Amino acid sequence: xxxxxxxxxxxxxxxxxxxxxxxxxxxxxxxxxxxxxxxxxxxxxxxxxxxxxxxxxxxxxxxxxxxxxxxxxxxxxxxxxxxxxxxxxxxxxxxxxxxxxxxxxxxxxxxxxxxxxxxxxxxxxxxxxxxx
Amino acid sequence: xxxxxxxxxxxxxxxxxxxxxxxxxxxxxxxxxxxxxxxxxxxxxxxxxxxxxxxxxxxxxxxxxxxxxxxxxxxxxxxxxxxxxxxxxxxxxxxxxxxxxxxxxxxxxxxxxxxxxxxxxxxxxxxxxxxxxxxxxxxxxxxxxxxxxxxxxxxxxxxxxxxxxxxxxxxxxxxxxxxxxxxxxxxxxxxxxxxxxxxxxxxxxxxxxxxxxxxxxxxxxxxxxxxxxxxxxxxxxxxxxxxxxxxxxxxxxxxxxxxxxxxxxxxxxxxxxxxxxxxxxx
Numbered sequence: 550x551x552x553x554x555x556x557x558x559x560x561x562x563x564x565x566x567x568x569x570x571x572x573x574x575x576x577x578x579x580x581x582x583x584x585x586x587x588x589x590x591x592x593x594x595x596x597x598x599x600x601x602x603x604x605x606x607x608x609x610x611x612x613x614x615x616x617x618x619x620x621x622x623x624x625x626x627x628x629x630x631x632x633x634x635x636x637x638x639x640x641x642x643x644x645x646x647x648x649x650x651x652x653x654x655x656x657x658x659x660x661x662x663x664x665x666x667x668x669x670x671x672x673x674x675x676x677x678x679x680x681x
Numbered sequence: 682x683x684x685x686x687x688x689x690x691x692x693x694x695x696x697x698x699x700x701x702x703x704x705x706x707x708x709x710x711x712x713x714x715x716x717x718x719x720x721x722x723x724x725x726x727x728x729x730x731x732x733x734x735x736x737x738x739x740x741x742x743x744x745x746x747x748x749x750x751x752x753x754x755x756x757x758x759x760x761x762x763x764x765x766x767x768x769x770x771x772x773x774x775x776x777x778x779x780x781x782x783x784x785x786x787x788x789x790x791x792x793x794x795x796x797x798x799x800x801x802x803x804x805x806x807x808x809x810x811x812x813x814x815x816x817x818x819x820x821x822x823x824x825x826x827x828x829x830x831x832x833x834x835x836x837x838x839x840x841x842x843x844x845x846x847x848x849x850x851x852x853x854x855x856x857x858x859x860x861x862x863x864x865x866x867x868x869x870x871x872x873x874x875x876x877x878x879x880x881x882x883x884x885x886x887x888x889x890x891x892x893x894x895x896x897x898x899x900x901x902x903x904x905x906x907x908x909x910x911x912x913x914x915x916x917x918x919x920x921x922x923x924x925x926x927x928x929x930x931x932x933x934x935x936x937x938x939x940x941x942x943x944x945x946x947x948x949x950x951x952x953x954x955x956x957x958x959x960x961x962x963x
Contacts, residue, residue, distance in 0.1 A: 576880045577915075579919075637879055643920075646879075652769075657950055660878065662883075662884075680953070
């Protein structure tokens with residue numbers, strides 16, 4: 550997993566001359582082979598949530614369901630605490646995590662706000678402001 | 682001979698899947714009105730050209746493919762494509778008719794052209810496919826159009842480069858236009874524009890970059906194919922990388938195209954939405 554930690558001065562302006570530099574992108578995690586190996590069981594569990602019976606079984610006993618899929622202690626803790634960033638740090642891929650969030654009726658805006666550490670209202674305002 | 686009459690692109694946000702059945706009630710809704718107002722010209726163009734087949738270039742979000750087997754390029758070769766529960770409550774919609782004969786022609790041609798694709802005789806199609814189909818043909822009235830899903834991996838890096846996707850599109854275009862049956866084909870690219878769902882940068886949108894893409898893709902797409910995936914993620918957000926699907930669509934079309942319609946709107950859900958209708962020169 551490529552974890553971006555350094556900060557950039559300013560975002561590259563959109564132009565017709567694109568660089569090919571691989572400077573880290575702050576707050577962005579490339580879901581690559583390393584992350585995919587680390588998060589395999591976590592993502593596999595979330596993939597199982599395509600099925601309504603599996604969602605019901607998870608809700609009946611979350612911890613047992615996590616153990617059935619062989620999640621690590623960190624992954625299980627992240628699931629039980631609904632901590633999306635911690636899931637990502639432990640190899641979660643947002644496309645599968647979204648199925649987990651859906652069980653609790655959380656939208657991508659709820660999930661986005663949680664990761665940014667702001668309220669959902671603030672998050673929505675921020676989205677809108679980028680169109681102005 | 683078959684010919685590609687044109688191409689369309691649209692965002693495929695799951696929230697649209699929930700809104701589409703209520704479109705008539707949402708035409709005056711402040712959140713949705715501008716979004717839905719953009720689609721009638723695209724539908725009118727489709728009614729005018731009456732395509733026989735739609736090749737739909739999209740990305741699967743964990744309905745059909747999992748990380749156990751993750752093809753970079755996959756082409757459907759089924760008689761029918763089913764939609765299914767994605768886990769968060771988008772209503773499932775009726776199945777889509779395929780055209781396996783044309784699918785196999787495309788697969789044979791692509792592999793002959795050094796694109797070693799995965800062929801799929803069973804393929805569940807998720808919102809990346811169904812939302813655009815529902816937007817372009819409301820009420821599941823596909824007018825007899827048959828579909829061929831082409832799935833490009835945007836889930837797990839490495840993703841195919843913008844240039845590679847554009848070239849895949851060109852190879853699909855050559856395949857279609859060498860098919861002996863007299864068919865009219867449209868190509869649909871789905872996803873985008875700028876958005877990011879994960880990480881502390883969630884909610885990132887880049888209007889200036891999106892507008893550049895909407896402009897350049899019409900008759901100067903090569904400029905956009907020079908980007909690396911990393912640069913595309915920087916400019917368009919982690920999931921804005923779906924723009925490679927638009928570039929694949931553009932590759933299928935001829936060098937010169939006419940822009941019939943375009944629209945851009947911030948935001949639906951976390952995403953800057955884009956719509957584009959391009960017609961091939963006759």
